[in-house]
Amino acid sequence: MSTHEDVLSSENLPHEPERATLEGKNKFMGFWFFLGGETVLFASLFGTYLALKNSFGEAEGTPSQDLFGLPLVFIMTMILLTSSLTSVYAIYHMKNHAFKKMMVWFGITVLLGAAFLGLEVYEFNHYVHDYGHTFTAHAFGSAFYALVGFHGAHVAFGLGWFIVLMIRNARRGLNLYNAPKFYLASLYWHFIDVVWVFIFTVVYLMGKVG
């Protein structure tokens, strides 16, 4: 006879613990539904940015070619891409029921995400103080910060999510209750990377080309 507690413990977790319970399955479906919605949300910000990226007065605005610097964006892109891989490693260890290794890789993911966020803060600070490129300066500024800032807010939220999950479950070990939670947090993190791929292409690279 196995009790409720036994079923949930680490030693005898089923294959794919993230979708082994009804709750896990529902969360999985619900989260993908949410990601579909997020796609449209970001699309409206991208559409706004594309339409307004050249809307600034002669005197007050810096064209995107002069504003953006590729080296910083390249470093940020590499950091975020790598953090996507480290969370893949974390989920790999989750599927093998290796809780400690999973936590280590999520920890590395959090550090990389924090580095990305730090660089983004530095970048925005640079634009505001050296170019007068602010949220309220012109439509280009508003559209830029709305899009890139909203992505940055997603990164910040993702970091908070990982940290809370890791602290809350530090001593619990992996079980059927928290496996879906870790899995969804990693899906969210990949989605942030998906959005960033379009941001660096559409905003920075296309902005640099003109």
Add this chain to the structure above:
Amino acid sequence: MADNTNSNIHDQFHKEKHKEEMKHQVITFAMMIAFTIIAFGLVAGDFSKLFVVPIILVLAAVQVLFQLYYFMHLNQKGHEMPALMIYSGVFAAVLTILALTTITWI
């Protein structure tokens, strides 16, 4: 006892499968990095805009598909509904971007 051995073999099978999966994901990552470097290189080099923009957009789209299918496991079974949801999102996203860039703000 028999049960245990059985589950160990089972475990071993899954571990091998996960390893195989991980190998694909690392290859995917290497390709994503390569695509990113190509995209940045094209922009840094002095090429015509009409040549560069379509290529970097295609590179971005392929990278995103890699991310969705390998990193987010859309290639695994039981992902029909997630695929439907994300593609519905993409469909609405394309309409949104078209409308905003051609009608609303211009």
